[in-house]
Amino acid sequence: MQAILHVSDLAAQEIVEQLVYIATDIAHKMVLATRPTSVEELISITQEKFKPHLDFDFTLQYEDPDFGGQLCVLSDITELPQKAVLKILRSESDASSTGTSDTELLPHALARMQSWPDVFPVPLFSYVVEYCLEAGNAEYQNVRKMLKLTRAQKHDILENMAKTMHSFKPYPGDNEIARAAEALITKHPCLTEPGSHCGWYGWKMSLKFKMGNYRTKLSRSGCNEVAVNSGKRSRNNPESESPHCNIKRARRAEVNYLPNFPRGEDASSLEHLRLQIVEEVSKVDRNLQTIERLMQTTYSLRRKQIIVDDPSQAVKDFLENRPARRLESQVCAEFHRITNINLRSKFCAELDKHTPRLLAVYRQKAARTGKTAEALRSIFSFYDLQVCDHI
Structure with a gap:
């Protein structure tokens, strides 16, 4: 999550004014009687003021005027300059980072909070088994x-x-089950299977069948x-499709694939909330907090409509019925609901990896002739001047 603070320190009166963006389009003003004496104090005051929106570990960054912002x-x-722009960045190691950046998670609606770990x-097993x-x-x-x-x-171990x-x-896939079996043997070497080339192949097969029974x-x-x-092919339904055909399951980084409806809600009540979202988005003065809360509550309904009810629905039709998905804040929030990954942070991190190669490609294009190459040369000349100033 990223929040932006505009700080204006009136030295004569020792008053600090902060405009805190708890989301992309949601801001709150905070006025402090005195300037904080440390960064930790500033973080603590901001956290206390805006609980639970900033109830996580974060670091502060500021735009340095000596280096062009x-x-x-x-x-x-x-x-910190007398007038500064601060940015709040969630710590990657924060345990609470499984929550969305712009809204509070509903535990009963989104039960799965983490993807498969490395x-x-x-x-822990029962007391007797652990002993x-x-x-x-x-x-x-x-x-x-x-x-x-x-x-x-x-049975207790497998369950x-x-x-x-x-x-x-x-x-879980075959490799993931194998990693789980290997982790079990690594922690409890007394369970190693004699005669197995790896010591855990039998455990892998047992876990595979146990997962089927558990599902x-x-x-x-x-x-x-x-x-x-x-409800696929069985003795009672011999004409149905094969149980191993067209399985609907999470792909790639999807974490919350098809959650159950929130407690006390059904399809009709969630559809009523969806209509409230459409009405709120159509207003000139939108209540973004209300939209986020309703979007969070109706997440399970959207997933059901996409995966089960009408998976072939056109994107245009889908967005017409759910106009909130066109909002930038909701694009990032929905991505986080599905994957538990911060879209902006992930995009910027991947962009940083490819920046050197992209610069090399565009420098090659700048060496050619034409209006595009001329514009690129102008951009690179300004970029090179900035780099030289920072060295």
């Missing part, structure tokens, strides 16, 4: 003896592993993201 990290309050976190594993790991370290599990103990895997993805339980309980694939 380039952003610099604010590490000392004395570096290192799979092995969960046996602790003793088994100690014996394995001493005499390399494998632990022999009872049927109930193995908890399946729950943790589902918390990241309902349909069946969830489907019967009404979990939309797996229930959408039920």
